[in-house]
Each structure stands twice: as C-alpha cells, then as structure tokens.
Amino acid sequence: MADWHLLHFFDQRQPRKATVLRQILTNKRTGSVLFWGLRYHYLDYLNAVPRFDVKKFNDVIDELIAQKWLQSSAQGLQLTSQGQEVIATHRTRYSFVDHPELNQKFDYQLWQAILLLMVQVASEYRYHNSNYYVANQNLKAQFVIKSWLQVNTFEMLAAEISECLTQFLDQCDPAKADLFTAKLVGHTQNGLSDGQIASQLGISPLEVSWTWRDLALQLAAFIQARSNLKIGQLVQITALPGALTPTIHQTAMLFNDGKTVDQIIQIRRLRRSTIEEHLQVLAIFQPDFPYEKVLSESDLKILSRVYAEPDIDQWRYAELQQQGFEMPFLKFRLYAIMKTHGECNE
Incomplete structure (x- = not known):
C-alpha cells in the first residue's frame, strides 16, 4: 500500500501546494513559504523532516x-473523499505526532544521540560495569557526555x-511509553530497531520513527x-534558536x-x-504584531475595499494596480x- 501519511497535511476544501509542505x-x-505555511496550518511542522529527499517526496x-x-x-x-477514508481507516495512535513544534526547539539528531548514550552510561553504571561497547557512535554526543561527567558524577x-x-x-x-523504552540501550538490553518494533506492533517503521x-x-x-536538573545542561546544548x-x-x-523601514x-x-521579508516573518510568528506602524487607516480602507473576497488564498497583489492603487507589496x-491571524482567533 502507498504511504498515506502525507494525506494528513491536505484538506478537502482548501487547495494546498505540495511544494510548500516539503519546504516547511x-x-x-x-x-513566501512561511506565509503559505501559515495559511495551510503547517507552521508547527517546520524542521519536522529536515532530510526529506525531494525525489522521494515527489514520488x-x-x-x-x-x-x-x-x-x-x-x-x-485537495484531499478526496477516498483519501479521507484512508486516513480514518488506517490511522493508529502512532500515526501522527502530538508536538511537532518541538522540532524547532531542539536539534533532534544530536539530542537523540545524547539521550541514548546517557541512558546506556547510567544503566551500566548502576550495574557497576565499566567495560562495555558504546552503542552510539556519535562523536559529538560522546564528547558532550564525557565533558559533563568531568564536572558532575555518574x-x-x-x-x-x-x-x-x-x-x-x-x-x-x-503503549507509546512501551515503544519508547523498547529502543533504549541498557545493561544486557539491546535496543530494538524501528523495523523490529514495527513488526511487533503491526505498524509501519515510519510510525515508530515519528512516535519515538x-x-x-x-x-x-x-x-x-x-531548572534544578544538571542534565538540563545536556539538553541546552541541543537547543535551537527558534523560529526567528x-x-x-x-x-x-x-x-x-x-x-x-527606510x-x-x-x-x-x-x-x-x-x-520587508523580516517584518513579514515577524508578523507571521507574532500575532500581536503592531500593524499600525506600517498600515495607515487609509491603507486599511483601500485594502479592505480591494480584498472584500473572504478567501484570503485567492487574493493577488496585482489586484491593487488593476483597481488603480499603488501600494508596496509589504502592506498587501x-x-x-493580519486577516489570517484574525481567522485563527475566530
């Protein structure tokens, strides 16, 4: 069966560009990408699959x-009725993530390596075993753990x-907690692969990967x-700067x-x-953006007259000139x- 999970990102009423999804x-x-990500409700998924191959995505x-x-x-x-039925009949508790926005806050690859390594080190320490094969070969993670242990204790x-x-x-x-622990490495416990866990649970390896x-x-x-935890220092090393x-x-x-602006x-x-792009991005991520600093009362009257169409997806900048108005693209x-955030608030 074809991989149906991307259907989750499409809607039966709103046409959405696949390129925007891949870029998000x-x-x-x-x-432009962030604006359409806002329109399609994709922004929480920024950086969710940073290594998604273009050809694989298109296929x-x-x-x-x-x-x-x-x-x-x-x-x-647009999602078809058949597509909606596929989602309804095939989704499991593992099909979609609960907190995709966290991909913007932490370097997952580094954090995964640090987490797996510190669990293994802690487990072996509890069994007084100092002679073991380190399961994770991420050199940066190994350096980070060793450096932390120089000023803290096992x-x-x-x-x-x-x-x-x-x-x-x-x-x-x-059930998700059991999936999570199945992948951890400890004393006499070899973590299972995504494929092994998927086989046990009767789900896809992709669902295992996303859930973990x-x-x-x-x-x-x-x-x-x-803030009282010393291992918080290990997490902080993986922190990303955020949306801005x-x-x-x-x-x-x-x-x-x-x-x-000048x-x-x-x-x-x-x-x-x-x-101007910086200000657009600020407005996208800050619902309390002070629009009045850029948009005058006169601007708002013109814009509301030209763009009376309620479907914001259909608005085009060229309509301003077509109706005899000159205005920078930034204001449009x-x-x-602003109107999109208003929709969300409603």
Missing part, C-alpha cells in the same frame, strides 16, 4: 494522486535520568522545564524601537526586500497575515 518539513524559511505525492486520494488542480492539491547522571524517565513516561500513553522522535523531543522539553533568526531579531529590535535599511545596510502581505 525541511525547514525552508522564506517569507509519494504522485502515488497519492495516482491512488485518487489527492486531487490535483491549478490551485493545488551517580548524578543515573539518578536524574532515571527519575526523569520514570516521571515522564508515567504521564505518557502507556516525538517522545524524545517531549522528554527534552520536560527536562528543560526543570538572529538577523530577524536585530530588525525586530529596531522596529520595536520605532524605526521606520531607517532600518540605512542602519542595517541591507536590501529593502530583506528588511501584512494585511493578509
């Missing part, structure tokens, strides 16, 4: 269309990871939220200080298009973002 999953962050989409689970048109792809590592795992897994779905990743990132957030890059933060500081361009010595896009 692989963490492409242009203003999956083509197969979903061939199966008539997705319907293609000039506007994009006893502390074992106690804190044991307590955290117990508390965290107690609050999880028991989701729980691992939730555990990172669980540890990070407890340092250069966007610099633009945001100037904008919040009352600087105009002044920010002069101060930062960047192109107008770059600064900020107005669309």
Whole structure:
C-alpha cells in the first residue's frame, strides 16, 4: 500500500501546494513559504523532516494522486473523499505526532544521540560495569557526555535520568511509553530497531520513527522545564534558536524601537526586500504584531475595499494596480497575515 501519511497535511476544501509542505518539513524559511505555511496550518511542522529527499517526496505525492486520494488542480492539491477514508481507516495512535513544534526547539539528531548514550552510561553504571561497547557512535554526543561527567558524577547522571524517565513516561500513553523504552540501550538490553518494533506492533517503521522522535523531543522539553536538573545542561546544548533568526531579531529590535523601514535599511545596510521579508516573518510568528506602524487607516480602507473576497488564498497583489492603487507589496502581505491571524482567533 502507498504511504498515506502525507494525506494528513491536505484538506478537502482548501487547495494546498505540495511544494510548500516539503519546504516547511525541511525547514525552508522564506517569507513566501512561511506565509503559505501559515495559511495551510503547517507552521508547527517546520524542521519536522529536515532530510526529506525531494525525489522521494515527489514520488509519494504522485502515488497519492495516482491512488485518487489527492486531487490535483491549478490551485493545488485537495484531499478526496477516498483519501479521507484512508486516513480514518488506517490511522493508529502512532500515526501522527502530538508536538511537532518541538522540532524547532531542539536539534533532534544530536539530542537523540545524547539521550541514548546517557541512558546506556547510567544503566551500566548502576550495574557497576565499566567495560562495555558504546552503542552510539556519535562523536559529538560522546564528547558532550564525557565533558559533563568531568564536572558532575555518574551517580548524578543515573539518578536524574532515571527519575526523569520514570516521571515522564508515567504521564505518557502507556503503549507509546512501551515503544519508547523498547529502543533504549541498557545493561544486557539491546535496543530494538524501528523495523523490529514495527513488526511487533503491526505498524509501519515510519510510525515508530515519528512516535519515538516525538517522545524524545517531549522528554527534552520536560527536562528543560526543570531548572534544578544538571542534565538540563545536556539538553541546552541541543537547543535551537527558534523560529526567528538572529538577523530577524536585530530588525525586530529596531522596529520595536520605532524605526521606520527606510531607517532600518540605512542602519542595517541591507536590501529593502530583506528588511520587508523580516517584518513579514515577524508578523507571521507574532500575532500581536503592531500593524499600525506600517498600515495607515487609509491603507486599511483601500485594502479592505480591494480584498472584500473572504478567501484570503485567492487574493493577488496585482489586484491593487488593476483597481488603480499603488501600494508596496509589504502592506498587501501584512494585511493578509493580519486577516489570517484574525481567522485563527475566530
């Protein structure tokens, strides 16, 4: 059977561009991609599959269309009734993640390696075994653990990871908790592969991978939220800067200080298009963005008259000029973002 999991990202009423989905999953962050990610409710999935091969992605989409689970048109792809039925009949508790937004907060590859290694080290310590084969070969993870142990103790590592795992897994779905622990390596316990776990549970390896990743990132957030834990230092090493890059933060500081777009361009010595894209991204991720700093009352009257059509997906910048109005693209896009946030609030 074709891999149906991407159907989850499509809608029966709203046409959506597959390219936007791929770019969101692989963490492409242009203003246009993020805007359409906002429109399609994809933003939580930024960086969810950073190494998703373009050809593989396109092949999956083509197969979903061939199966008539997705319907293609000039506007994009829509979920068909058959596709909706596939989701309803094939989804399990493991099919979709609960906290995709955590992919933006932690470097999963590094955190996974650190987590697996510190669980193994703690387990072997508890059994007083100092002669064992390290199952994880990630050199950075090994260096990080060794450096941490130079200023902390094996006893502390074992106690804190044991307590955290117990508390965290107690609050999880028991079936997902069992899946999670099946992959851990410890004294006399070799962690199972995704394929082995999938075979035992009767699900796909992809569902095992996504579920384990989701729980691992939730555990990172669980540890990070407890400031008294020394192993929080290991989590902090994997922390990502978040949705806004340092250069966007610099633009945001100037904008919040009352600087105009022209002044920010002069101060930062960047192109107008770059600064305007920074402001679009700020508005996308900050629902309380001060639109009045860019959009005047006159602008709002014009925009509301030209874009009376309630379906924001159908708005086109060219309509302003067609109706005899000259206005920068930034104002058009900020107005669309503002209205989108208004829809979400409603």
